[in-house]
Amino acid sequence: MDFTTLSAHQGKVMVSVGDSFTEGMCDDTLPDGSFRGWADRVAERLAVDDPHLRYANLAVRGKLIGQIERDQVPLAAKMDADLITLAGGLNDVLRPGCDMKAVEAGVRSCFQQLATTKATIVLFHPTDPRRRMRGSQRLMPAVNRLIELVDEFGEAHGAVVVDLFSARVFDDPRMWAEDRLHFSPEGHRRVAEAVLQALGAEPGFDWRSGLPPARPKPFFQARRQDLRWMRVYLLPWIGRRITGKSSGDGRQAKRPEPTLVSELTQ
Missing domain, CATH: 3.40.50.1110 (SGNH hydrolase)
Incomplete structure (x- = not known):
């Protein structure tokens, strides 16, 4: 179809x-x-x-x-x-x-x-x-x-x-x-x-097309972002793997029943 x-x-x-x-x-x-x-x-x-x-x-x-x-x-x-x-x-x-x-x-x-x-x-x-x-x-x-x-x-x-x-x-x-x-x-x-x-x-547009070139980040700014990523995201992810937990535990589907799209966007 x-x-x-x-x-x-x-x-x-x-x-x-x-x-x-x-x-x-x-x-x-x-x-x-x-x-x-x-x-x-x-x-x-x-x-x-x-x-x-x-x-x-x-x-x-x-x-x-x-x-x-x-x-x-x-x-x-x-x-x-x-x-x-x-x-x-x-x-x-x-x-x-x-x-x-x-x-x-x-x-x-x-x-x-x-x-x-x-x-x-x-x-x-x-x-x-x-x-x-x-x-x-x-x-x-x-x-x-x-x-x-x-x-x-x-x-x-x-x-x-x-x-x-x-x-x-x-x-x-x-x-x-x-x-x-x-x-x-x-x-x-x-x-x-x-x-x-x-x-x-x-x-609607070329979804494969690249974005305009980005300005390179200063070295120390990039390293700070790497450290933040490890602390905020990577280490908790590893912790969930070790403990057998998931980010979706206890979470329900956001749209469990077919609903008019117009009602979802109001």
């Missing part, structure tokens, strides 16, 4: 499942305290053509693929959706000792459950971490396997695949929030445009 078809009838349903990427971490904060995120941005654009569009976002930060498979995908499959976006598995890959066979099984299960619905499925190639994350080369076998799984399902079931991996614009630190793990508002804006264009929408 392309963008024209998605816009051809009223009362459609869009559902997004996944982790912090889809929850919208570090995008603009909405009046209810939640983040906006690329999925909200896509829903807002679709609602321009269909004011009756209803949208649910089941994604929760920190979730592993097994949790997405168990807690989100079965709900999404029951929502009679016309469009479902799915992204997951990277939280597993980032953890030491990742069981890639278990990740593959979870990803395949998610795909199989959603393939039984009428919905157009949107999947993602993750961004390439090598040029912005030190030591990320060790992650590449698992990242490449996720990409292979997405391509296999996309080809077999006609899913829409959004290729973020090959886009060099995401090497730019300005595409990322202060935590260096989640997208900045500009990053979310680019991802939303990538999704819309992959669905066949008229391009």
Whole structure:
């Protein structure tokens, strides 16, 4: 189903499942305290053509693929959706000792459950971490396997695949929030445009284009920022890994039921 078809009838349903990427971490904060995120941005654009569009976002930060498979995908499959976006598995890959066979099984299960619905499925190639994350080369076998799984399902079931991996614009630190793990508002804006264009929408702008050159940061300012990042973000992340905790523990989905987009933006 392309963008024209998605816009051809009223009362459609869009559902997004996944982790912090889809929850919208570090995008603009909405009046209810939640983040906006690329999925909200896509829903807002679709609602321009269909004011009756209803949208649910089941994604929760920190979730592993097994949790997405168990807690989100079965709900999404029951929502009679016309469009479902799915992204997951990277939280597993980032953890030491990742069981890639278990990740593959979870990803395949998610795909199989959603393939039984009428919905157009949107999947993602993750961004390439090598040029912005030190030591990320060790992650590449698992990242490449996720990409292979997405391509296999996309080809077999006609899913829409959004290729973020090959886009060099995401090497730019300005595409990322202060935590260096989640997208900045500009990053979310680019991802939303990538999704819309992959669905066949008229391009709003070139989401792959680079930003104007940034002025280099003075050495000591950059080092202070590195130390702050370690103290505020890296060390707590390591602490959660050691204690088996997650940033999403006890957190509910921000949009658990399909709701008119117009009501969400008021």
